[in-house]
Structures are given as C-alpha cells and as structure tokens.
Amino acid sequence: MTREERTLQRIRTHLAEMGPVLPGSLSEQWNVCGTPGCQCKALPQPKKHGPYYQLSFTVAGKSSTLFIPKKDVAEVRRRITRYHRFKTLTTDWVQACIALARTQGFRSPS
Numbered sequence: 001m002t003r004e005e006r007t008l009q010r011i012r013t014h015l016a017e018m019g020p021v022l023p024g025s026l027s028e029q030w031n032v033c034g035t036p037g038c039q040c041k042a043l044p045q046p047k048k049h050g051p052y053y054q055l056s057f058t059v060a061g062k063s064s065t066l067f068i069p070k071k072d073v074a075e076v077r078r079r080i081t082r083y084h085r086f087k088t089l090t091t092d093w094v095q096a097c098i099a100l101a102r103t104q105g106f107r108s109p110s
C-alpha cells in the first residue's frame with residue numbers, strides 16, 4: 001500500500017466511525033412575553049424567560065433553525081464539534097485523492 005493509499009484508509013476509518021454531526025452555531029435567547037405584569041418586564045430587574053437554545057445553519061444554500069431543548073444542549077455541542085472534524089476529514093480526503101492522482105501519473109501543466 002502506498003503512502004497515499006494509507007492516508008485514504010486512515011481517513012475512511014475515521015469517517016466510518018463518525019457519529020452524528022450538526023452544522024451551524026448554537027445561540028441562547030431570553031424572551032419577553034405578552035402577559036401583562038409578567039416578571040419578564042419588571043423594572044429595574046426584569047427576569048426574562050429562558051434560556052432557549054436554537055441551532056442555526058445553512059446547508060446547500062438553505063438556511064434552517066432547530067430549537068434545542070436545554071437537556072440536549074451538551075449533545076448538540078458535541079455534534080457541532082464533530083461536524084468541524086468531519087469537514088476537516090473531507091478536505092483531507094480530497095487532498096489525499098489529489099496526491100494519489102499525482103502518483104498515478106496525472107501531471108500539472110508545465
């Protein structure tokens with residue numbers, strides 16, 4: 001096995017073992033409601049409702065949002081981190097394929 005083929009094998013293994021990913025960024029929101037006299041509008045120390053979490057992302061040109069229950073925030077953060085790892089691995093994969101192509105005789109124009 002060549003060095004390039006070993007690199008591809010290593011990346012393939014990482015990708016095969018990868019768990020679920022999520023793109024985007026997680027934001028925390030505190031809301032004010034419409035109920036008269038609610039604590040969320042009390043002055044000078046309003047106690048807003050929340051935190052509420054949402055994940056916003058754009059994939060294939062389409063923007064979306066997912067509301068994330070507080071109990072799932074830690075798992076969503078892990079999936080976001082894993083997504084960055086996934087993106088790095090797919091870039092590594094393409095670069096390894098280009099390196100492989102060079103070893104197979106595909107040349108840059110001189």
Ligand SMILES: [Zn+2]
Nearest residue numbers: 032033038040
């Ligand atoms: Zn309120």
